[in-house]
Each structure stands twice: as C-alpha cells, then as structure tokens.
Amino acid sequence: MKKHLVALVAVVAVLVGSLPVMAAEKTLNLYIWSEYMPDEVLADFTKETGIKVKISTYDSNETLYAKIKMLGGKGYDLIVPSAEYVSRMAGEGLLATIDKNRLPNLANLDENFRNLPYDPDGAHSVPYMWGTTGIAVNTAMVPAGQVTGYADLWNPALAGKLLLPDDMRTTFGMALKVLGYSTNDTDPAHIEQAFLRAKSLYPAVKVFDSDSPKQALLNGEVAVAVLWNGEAYVTNAENDAIVYVYPKEGANRWVDNLCIPKNAANVENAHAFINYLLDPKVAARISQEMGYATPNKAAMALLPAEVRDNQIIYPPADKLKGSEFETDLGQAQRLYDQYWTKLKTGR
Known part of the structure; x- marks a missing residue:
C-alpha cells in the first residue's frame, strides 16, 4: 500500500x-x-x-x-x-x-x-x-501599350509568353469581362461562352501559378501575367520594366x-x-x-x-472603372465547377 x-x-x-x-x-x-x-x-x-x-x-x-x-x-x-x-x-x-x-x-x-x-x-x-487582379507586363519583352486589357491576351504574339493563375474565378471572370458580361454572371449560356473563350487561350499559356507568379516574370520565363496586385508591386519594385495594367474591361476587386x-x-x-x-x-x-x-x-x-500613393496598391478611382467585387454564385457555382473541371482536364 x-x-x-x-x-x-x-x-x-x-x-x-x-x-x-x-x-x-x-x-x-x-x-x-x-x-x-x-x-x-x-x-x-x-x-x-x-x-x-x-x-x-x-x-x-x-x-x-x-x-x-x-x-x-x-x-x-x-x-x-x-x-x-x-x-x-x-x-x-x-x-x-x-x-x-x-x-x-x-x-x-x-x-x-x-x-x-x-x-x-x-x-x-x-x-x-x-486589392485587384490585373495584368503585369514586362515592357522589355512586350512593347508598352500592346496590352491594355484582357482581350489582348489572345494575341498570337503572346503565345508561350503568358502566365495565368490556377484560379477558377479569375479565369472565368477574365473571359466573362472580355465577352462583355459581369464577372459574377450566372446565365448558363454566358458561362458556357466564358468556358469556350478560356479554353481557346489555354494552349498559349506557358505557366499556371497562383502561389508566386512573380517568379516567372522576374526570371523572364513569361512576359505577361494575370495576377494579384501585391505580386505586381513586389515585381515592379525589383524590375521597373514590369508594369501593372488595369484591364480596360474592368479589374476584379477582392x-x-x-x-x-x-x-x-x-x-x-x-x-x-x-x-x-x-x-x-x-x-x-x-x-x-x-x-x-x-x-x-x-x-x-x-x-x-x-x-x-503607389497606384498598384491603392488605385485611383479612374483605374477602377468597370471593376467588380466577386460575389457568391449561388446555384450557378455547380455549373462553374463543372466547366472548371472540363477546362483543367482538357475535355
């Protein structure tokens, strides 16, 4: 005991x-x-x-x-x-x-x-x-002014020089804006059109990167990238030839x-x-x-x-013309998910 x-x-x-x-x-x-x-x-x-x-x-x-x-x-x-x-x-x-x-x-x-x-x-x-989602352009590789909006990404001259994020809303939002629709569109016909539009761009994309897209820009692997403004800010600070473009169709805000x-x-x-x-x-x-x-x-x-006062971080009002915040897609989310799967699997 x-x-x-x-x-x-x-x-x-x-x-x-x-x-x-x-x-x-x-x-x-x-x-x-x-x-x-x-x-x-x-x-x-x-x-x-x-x-x-x-x-x-x-x-x-x-x-x-x-x-x-x-x-x-x-x-x-x-x-x-x-x-x-x-x-x-x-x-x-x-x-x-x-x-x-x-x-x-x-x-x-x-x-x-x-x-x-x-x-x-x-x-x-x-x-x-x-922040915003826009386009970074290395003007040492692509003439300044050649890229003013999302529609310019389909230019054959940019094939093999392009980076897109591996992000559904950014990809479809970009295509919807090019087609003249809202980035939050829930019309099934419009979503299908956006899928087809994005699908036609995919062969021209050299890199898909949502983690750190600035790296491919800084090492010259790509000349143009769709990315978040913070990535563009860091990139521009290291190489001022890389500029941030607010798409004329309207940037995504988030x-x-x-x-x-x-x-x-x-x-x-x-x-x-x-x-x-x-x-x-x-x-x-x-x-x-x-x-x-x-x-x-x-x-x-x-x-x-x-x-x-940096316009990449804090954009003036005129740079936000046509911009939208992404909102919940509701029942349309399932259709977006289906098309995203098709896009990524090449079907």
Whole structure:
C-alpha cells in the first residue's frame, strides 16, 4: 500500500510539475494564402502573447473551401477566404460567429469595410486586405501599350509568353469581362461562352501559378501575367520594366477576410490574433511588405508616401472603372465547377 501511495504521489508531482509547461504551449493553427503573412509579424505576436502560430498554406479559395468542408470546420483556428467564399461558407454553417467584444482594435477598421454585402454586420469575418487582379507586363519583352486589357491576351504574339493563375474565378471572370458580361454572371449560356473563350487561350499559356507568379516574370520565363496586385508591386519594385495594367474591361476587386472555422479548437487565440492584426502599426507593416491595401483606416496615416500613393496598391478611382467585387454564385457555382473541371482536364 505504501509503495502504491509513493507511486501515486510521484505521478501527481509529475502532472502538477507539467502544468505550467502545458499552459505555456498556446497555439494557433493558421490556414492562409501562400506568402501572405510576414514572418516577423508572427514572431512578434508570439513574443507578445506566448501564442505560437502554426501556419499552413493554400493557393486557391477552392482548395481552402474543400479542406474546411471535409474537416467540418475543424483542424484550423483561423482562415483567410475571399469575400464570395465567406458568404458561401457561412451559409453552410462552416464559420463561427465573431465575438466583437474581444476585438477592441476593430474600431480602426474603415467604415467602407463594415457591413459588406457578403457578410452583413461582419458576423463571420473581419477584412484583412483588399486589392485587384490585373495584368503585369514586362515592357522589355512586350512593347508598352500592346496590352491594355484582357482581350489582348489572345494575341498570337503572346503565345508561350503568358502566365495565368490556377484560379477558377479569375479565369472565368477574365473571359466573362472580355465577352462583355459581369464577372459574377450566372446565365448558363454566358458561362458556357466564358468556358469556350478560356479554353481557346489555354494552349498559349506557358505557366499556371497562383502561389508566386512573380517568379516567372522576374526570371523572364513569361512576359505577361494575370495576377494579384501585391505580386505586381513586389515585381515592379525589383524590375521597373514590369508594369501593372488595369484591364480596360474592368479589374476584379477582392477582399480577403479573417474567419474562424465553426469547430476551431483555439477560438480565444484566434480572436487575440485578429485583434493584433487590427493594430494600426501591424496593419501598416503588413501592407507595406505584402503590397496589398489595408482596410485599416488608422493604419493609412502610418504608411510611407511611396506606399500610400503607389497606384498598384491603392488605385485611383479612374483605374477602377468597370471593376467588380466577386460575389457568391449561388446555384450557378455547380455549373462553374463543372466547366472548371472540363477546362483543367482538357475535355
């Protein structure tokens, strides 16, 4: 009996002794786009809060959605879907409700990014960054002015010099705009026309890349790329011959958002990180490094003029003529998915 008692005391001592270590091992599982969060921001957050961020990445909203749906909203504590996927995932019960009482820095958000159509009252999301999708052109390889819109990508002279993202909405949105339709068109006939239009361009594409399209531009592998403006900003900073073109048909505009999956394990840590990202100094730092626009009004005054006035990051109104935000496709999503599969499999 005495031996058992000694053993029990020893076990209890070990468990008690391990409690501070266990408490210190606070984690946050972040699932985010590739190259979309500065390492220094993660390191500083951990230093300030003791919460260690474990990061996983994806290259498309489709990949994110499929993973979260398969896991039933488990496995990750914070995700970063684009606007149309916020409404889709919220509608399917995959997102938790944001507790605004835990986000005092939410007051820094610009009024223009509150109560957005895809998530009224911000019930399931907090805007992280916003931007545009356009065209980067290496003017050392293609004469300046030759590419002014999406329609110019079908020019036979660009065959083998073109990069497209491996992204359904960007690809079909581009084709729809060329045809004179909305990037959110749900007419089956128009969607089929967009599929055929995109299919006719695919043989001319040398590279498909949603992870880091800037690399193919910088190494001269391609001369023209459809990409997000942050990638164009970094590319232009390294090679000013590579310019960003807002398509004459109208650029795609987007908002990426911080969301907590329905069955996240570390909800308190997720709110702590969202609140940290809403700090003006942190938001300004991210915008400056990533090359995307911040929805944080208080952060704007902290940005250096060369960032705040950079038209690749913060476009003037005339550059946004004809632009659209992508919205949820509703029942038409299934048809888009079917045509996307056909496009990628060459059928």
